[in-house]
Amino acid sequence: MLAATVARFSPDSPLDGLEVTERPEPAGREHWTTVEVRAASLNHHDLWSLRGVGLRADQLPMTLGTDAAGVTPDGSRVVVHGVIGADGHGVGPREPRSLLSERYPGTLAERVAVPTANLVPLPDELSFAEAACLPTAWLTAYRMLFGAASLAPGDRVLVQGAGGGVATATIVLGAAAGLEVTATSRSAAKRARALELGAAHALEPGERVPARVDAVVESVGQATWGHSVRSVRPGGTIVVCGATSGDAPPAELTRIFFTELRVQGVTMGSRDDLAALVRFCARTGVRPVIDAQVPLSRVGEGLARLAAGAQQGKIVVLP
Template sequence: MLAASVTSFSSDSPLDGLQVGDVPEPATREHWTTVDVRAASLNHHDLWSLRGVGLRKEQLPMVLGTDAAGVAPDGTEVVVHGVIGADGHGVGPRERRTLLSEHYPGTLAQRVSVPTANLIPKPAALSFEEAACLPVSWLTAYTMLFTTGGLAPGDSVLVQGAGGGVSTAAVLLGVAAGLEVFVTSRSAEKRERALSLGAAAALGPGERLPKRVDVVLESVGQATWQHSVRSVRPGGTIAVCGATSGDAPPAELARIFFQELRVQGVTMGSRDDLAALANFVSHHDVKPLIDSVHPLARTREAMAGLVDGTQFGKIVVTP
């Protein structure tokens, strides 16, 4: 079958190790299901894998991809939850938690095998391309807003870095839930697009907010960390899901303990969270924003958009 794999690592030129070609069909395992992939979306996790983060040379080649939507053997349309292990479903209770493409082959392929318990019914109102955006970026945003952040209608949130998959999901989910959403971006065009999605205000990097917010969603890291710490109200929460600009500079510990701030890391969410997200988008008629759709054979071109950081919304690949 056709798949996009990492075959070598390069921290400076990650696309050098990306290869699209034939790979073996998924192995048959008890309590696992092989899904015909109809769409998969790209994530920064794919770039980290190409840079050699989370993988060892002896694991190569490894099929990339952590989320997908497709069709199960019985014809059911499903969304794939990409977290394997941690609860025993399909792998045993002692297997450590990993994401697809770390220990088991990923979703940038014509077919992918996952524990049967990892399959969530696809929302009927979403296309396969839209549904493929849910398991990583949208689930992470949902968890940061409502599980970690505990936000409710009328609360406020700052989303650092408009345009990426998590940030666009956070804006759309937050607006649908009645939150006051602030965003930041270096790009005037991206700020305007965030406002068109319903953000209350869009600011340049480091600009002072009209007020301190209840929760900050931090995925940028070094470039925005100080602004995040200084933009959250006393007793508020900073939810961290990544650091695309590198690790944070000095942590502002004095401000964190004096203001009694909570810093919480987030990696996607549980199967129950994904099911709750699917129900949320169905009931609120919210659809993921897609930047572009590419055939699997042109995954390198699709991944280049992620490297450049020029996208607004999700980049999707279709086998």
């Protein structure tokens, strides 16, 4: 079967380590199911894997990808929850927590094997391409807003870096839930798009927010951290799911303890969270924003667009 793999590590030029090549079919395993992938989507995790983060040389070649939607052998439509070992289903009680493409081959392939308990039914209201956007970026946004930050209609949230997958998902989900969303971006086009997607305000990075927010969704890191700390109200929450611009020196600890801020990390969510998100989208008509769709054979084009930060929303890969 065709798959996109990390063939070698390339820290400075990650796409140099990418190979789209034939790989063995997934091996059968008790309590696991092989899914025919109809659509997958890209995440920054794929670029970090190509740089060598989270993988060892003896694991190569490793199939990339954490997100997928497809069909099981009995014809059921499913979304794949990409966290392995969180509940012990199908992997044993001592299985360390990981994402697909870290210990087990990922979803950027024609077929992928996952624990059967990781499969979430896909309703007919959602397409495979839409569903493939949900398990990482949209699930993370959902949990950040309604789990970690516990936001309610009328609350204010600041979303840093409006073009990314998590940020775009946060804008759409937040607006649908009645939050007052403020988004930032260096790009005037992305700020305009954020307003179209439901943001109440769109600012340049570092620009003063109209009012202190109840929570900040932070996925950028070093470039925006100081602004995030200054923009949240006393007692508010900064929810962190990534650091695409690098780690964040200084941490501004004085402001954090003086204003009693809470910093909460989030990586994706549970299978139940994903099932709730799928139902939310099916019932409300909210749909993931798809920036582009590329065939698996040209996945390098999608990864290059992601690496350049040129996308607005998710990049979908079609095997």
